[in-house]
Amino acid sequence: MKNDRVGFKYAIAGVYAALKTEHNIKIHFIIMFMTLFAGLLLGLTRIEWLFVLLAIGLVLALELINTVVELITDVLFEGKHETAKLIKDISAAAVLVAATFAALVGMIIFLPKLLEILI
Numbered sequence: 451m452k453n454d455r456v457g458f459k460y461a462i463a464g465v466y467a468a469l470k471t472e473h474n475i476k477i478h479f480i481i482m483f484m485t486l487f488a489g490l491l492l493g494l495t496r497i498e499w500l501f502v503l504l505a506i507g508l509v510l511a512l513e514l515i516n517t518v519v520e521l522i523t524d525v526l527f528e529g530k531h532e533t534a535k536l537i538k539d540i541s542a543a544a545v546l547v548a549a550t551f552a553a554l555v556g557m558i559i560f561l562p563k564l565l566e567i568l569i
């Protein structure tokens with residue numbers, strides 16, 4: 451039980467460290483808070499919340515893993531290296547896929563509600 455608490459502490463420290471060093475993660479966190487705020491304002495249904503939270507969680511988790519991949523690659527490869535480029539590009543692509551999915555989920559859920567208010 452004590453180990454669980456310690457592990458959680460290190461995990462929070464990991465999020466904090468990633469936020470401090472990675473610009474993209476900061477942007478994703480800001481978008482996350484804006485989306486949650488918009489969701490509260492527009493009154494999402496339970497199912498809509500599930501999709502929004504799933505999409506947000508997927509993007510943030512992949513961002514963190516992408517940061518780890520970048521760090522490990524920098525340690526493994528000194529200077530420019532074709533494989534280092536491949537690893538980083540593919541890892542970044544994983545984030546892009548999740549972010550695109552999240553944007554689509556956001557559009558499907560939020561656009562009709564926004565149009566209803568505006569029209």
Ligand SMILES: Nc1ncnc2c1ncn2[C@@H]1O[C@H](COP(=O)(O)OP(=O)(O)OP(=O)(O)O)[C@@H](O)[C@H]1O
Pocket residue numbers: 473520527528529530531532534535538539542
């Ligand atoms: N060692 C390397 N060899 C070849 N290409 C690399 C290498 N490191 C990074 N790149 C290329 O640069 C891109 C950006 O990599 P990375 O995010 O590590 O750069 P960065 O300058 O640290 O950027 P940031 O500080 O925004 O994270 C990679 O997707 C890859 O295409």
